[in-house]
Amino acid sequence: MSTDSIGSSRKRHRAPPTDRPSYPRKRAVQACHICRQKRIKCDNEHPTCGSCMRLGVQCIYRENDKSTFDPASITILQRLDTLEGLLRTVLPTGIPCDATVSVQSSAVGPLNHLDSPSLERPNAGAGAGAGYHMNIETALAWPVFQQQGLEPRESLCALLQHRQSPSPELTHVPGLEFESSSAREMFHSFLRHVHTYNPVLEVAEIEQSIRTALFDGFRWDGRSCLLLLIFALGAISGARPGDTSSDFLRSDEARKAEQYFVAAQKRLGGLLCQSGVVEAQVFFYAGVYLMATLRPLEAWRMFVQALACCETFPSRQPPPAVIHPDEATPQRSIYWTCFKSELELRLELNVSRSCALDLTYPAFFPTPPLGLKSEQEAVWYYYLAEIALRRLGNRILNHLYEETGRDRQTQLDATVDFEEQASGLLTSLPALLDLGAATLHQSPHDHDHDNEHDQHAPLRFILNGHLIDCYEMMYWPFVVDAIHDTLPPDGVFHNAFVQFARKGFAVCVQRITQNERGFYHRHHGTWLMLRSCTRSALVLIAGALRGLTALLPVDWMSSVEKVLHLLRYWKDEANDAADRLEVLEGLMEGLAAGGL
Numbered sequence: 001m002s003t004d005s006i007g008s009s010r011k012r013h014r015a016p017p018t019d020r021p022s023y024p025r026k027r028a029v030q031a032c033h034i035c036r037q038k039r040i041k042c043d044n045e046h047p048t049c050g051s052c053m054r055l056g057v058q059c060i061y062r063e064n065d066k067s068t069f070d071p072a073s074i075t076i077l078q079r080l081d082t083l084e085g086l087l088r089t090v091l092p093t094g095i096p097c098d099a100t101v102s103v104q105s106s107a108v109g110p111l112n113h114l115d116s117p118s119l120e121r122p123n124a125g126a127g128a129g130a131g132y133h134m135n136i137e138t139a140l141a142w143p144v145f146q147q148q149g150l151e152p153r154e155s156l157c158a159l160l161q162h163r164q165s166p167s168p169e170l171t172h173v174p175g176l177e178f179e180s181s182s183a184r185e186m187f188h189s190f191l192r193h194v195h196t197y198n199p200v201l202e203v204a205e206i207e208q209s210i211r212t213a214l215f216d217g218f219r220w221d222g223r224s225c226l227l228l229l230i231f232a233l234g235a236i237s238g239a240r241p242g243d244t245s246s247d248f249l250r251s252d253e254a255r256k257a258e259q260y261f262v263a264a265q266k267r268l269g270g271l272l273c274q275s276g277v278v279e280a281q282v283f284f285y286a287g288v289y290l291m292a293t294l295r296p297l298e299a300w301r302m303f304v305q306a307l308a309c310c311e312t313f314p315s316r317q318p319p320p321a322v323i324h325p326d327e328a329t330p331q332r333s334i335y336w337t338c339f340k341s342e343l344e345l346r347l348e349l350n351v352s353r354s355c356a357l358d359l360t361y362p363a364f365f366p367t368p369p370l371g372l373k374s375e376q377e378a379v380w381y382y383y384l385a386e387i388a389l390r391r392l393g394n395r396i397l398n399h400l401y402e403e404t405g406r407d408r409q410t411q412l413d414a415t416v417d418f419e420e421q422a423s424g425l426l427t428s429l430p431a432l433l434d435l436g437a438a439t440l441h442q443s444p445h446d447h448d449h450d451n452e453h454d455q456h457a458p459l460r461f462i463l464n465g466h467l468i469d470c471y472e473m474m475y476w477p478f479v480v481d482a483i484h485d486t487l488p489p490d491g492v493f494h495n496a497f498v499q500f501a502r503k504g505f506a507v508c509v510q511r512i513t514q515n516e517r518g519f520y521h522r523h524h525g526t527w528l529m530l531r532s533c534t535r536s537a538l539v540l541i542a543g544a545l546r547g548l549t550a551l552l553p554v555d556w557m558s559s560v561e562k563v564l565h566l567l568r569y570w571k572d573e574a575n576d577a578a579d580r581l582e583v584l585e586g587l588m589e590g591l592a593a594g595g596l
Contacts, residue, residue, distance in 0.1 A: 475504030
């Protein structure tokens with residue numbers, strides 16, 4: 001297995017540009033019911049396809065359904081087959097790709113057993129040992145930091161709950177200013193900065209809701225609530241950052257956004273007893289707004305409620321109901337989006353000792369809408385590729401948290417296999433999302449400087465971030481073993497483990513470099529970026545304290561300094577950022593005093 005630099009992609013030959021579309025001109029055939037439900041390729045043999053014949057089940061075709069996808073949709077679905085096929089493989093170690101994520105609650109030593117098949121809170125107390133839990137709190141409990149005299153810190157939840165309430169002038173809403181020009185401006189900002197990355201709305205329907213609201217005003221129903229959240233996100237997401245995050249909170253954009261959000265809050269209560277697509281969208285976007293304003297605990301509760309709405313969709317009930325494609329697309333899209341948003345926050349927050357919802361990733365992918373326009377093709381490529389990368393990350397987490405034997409050869413084989421999976425995903429991406437492009441380090445809010453040839457750079461930026469997540473998970477056990485001096489003794493295993501540990505430290509620097517241009521922008525993933533970059537800085541400092549400078553990238557110290565600047569910007573708005581800033585500054589002072 002090659003040890004080339006992380007994130008490199010294979011060169012591929014591209015056909016010269018032509019004026020004609022590159023989509024294959026063919027009619028989309030209809031798979032049988034079983035193959036459609038299993039999301040596998042159907043050979044369309046009649047009267048029984050090959051898959052149903054092997055399974056010994058009745059093969060049924062929807063003979064009366066004459067609908068077809070347009071060429072762009074066919075292309076996306078073919079790419080989807082490739083991505084899904086890569087993730088449906090079972091590892092040599094026998095780890096299924098869609099297993100349930102389980103995190104051990106262990107006070108001492110590495111993960112070597114499972115307490116239960118549920119997602120439990122990792123013990124990050126002072127006695128925690130070398131557990132492979134990927135969060136800041138567990139890292140702070142490592143002996144290498146405790147030996148520096150690090151004082152006990154408040155829990156993450158306590159830090160997040162200390163957030164000050166919004167000022168009265170922000171929450172008082174005597175009457176919302178609402179006119180056609182401002183509504184269009186906020187809506188376009190929402191489409192550009194929010195909808196692009198989570199295409200779960202029908203744009204035409206929202207445009208109709210805007211026209212209705214301009215004529216009748218805001219009602220007390222779900223669609224008006226959704227519209228208010230769209231305007232809140234549009235107002236806050238398009239604004240330029242100030243010198244600090246607190247400067248932005250005093251801006252007119254922040255005031256307008258909070259007023260729209262408060263108006264939406266007043267309508268949320270009436271939606272709690274309803275379960276439809278609109279209700280799920282409302283709670284999801286309420287969570288997105290709370291994430292953009294660095295309120296992750298409150299956002300998680302919104303994502304839980306949104307996912308609860310999705311769990312009652314007919315297509316989620318076993319056996320899956322046959323529903324019309326026009327209904328399936330928005331249902332599956334919002335379900336996927338709520339699922340990944342709730343899961344990534346819960347893993348970071350450690351807010352529950354048991355999982356009330358099934359963590360198994362569903363077998364289906366969202367289906368591109370019928371009549372997909374060419375300009376929407378890149379968004380759907382991105383959306384499906386993001387899901388594929390998150391599923392790969394879920395497989396790696398299963399291995400990281402559930403592996404019980406931790407045989408060294410098995411661990412190496414699994415890591416090599418994961419690297420091949422990531423490489424396969426990179427190869428399967430279309431040219432417009434090629435992660436080897438020169439604009440990898442462009443943040444999602446650099447749209448305004450894009451030219452027509454670089455309009456997909458923000459999508460590549462986010463996909464590359466998810467790819468870095470996957471690599472960090474792959475190499476995390478080796479980094480932890482290196483920091484705790486538990487690497488194998490000299491020999492073949494030692495050399496391989498050292499190589500993977502070196503890659504893991506390189507990922508930490510790459511993550512910080514990748515995110516630097518988006519350090520001061522406000523969006524759905526801002527708080528998660530603060531967490532991941534801080535975690536990377538802690539790992540680099542731990543490596544230096546352990547004397548592993550030979551494994552650290554030469555620019556590791558400048559990367560840590562970048563994270564210090566990041567935390568200083570957000571510290572007035574996020575108490576956990578202020579606390580972690582204090583920790584990092586103290587550790588860096590200790591390193592300087594020690595002559596490093």
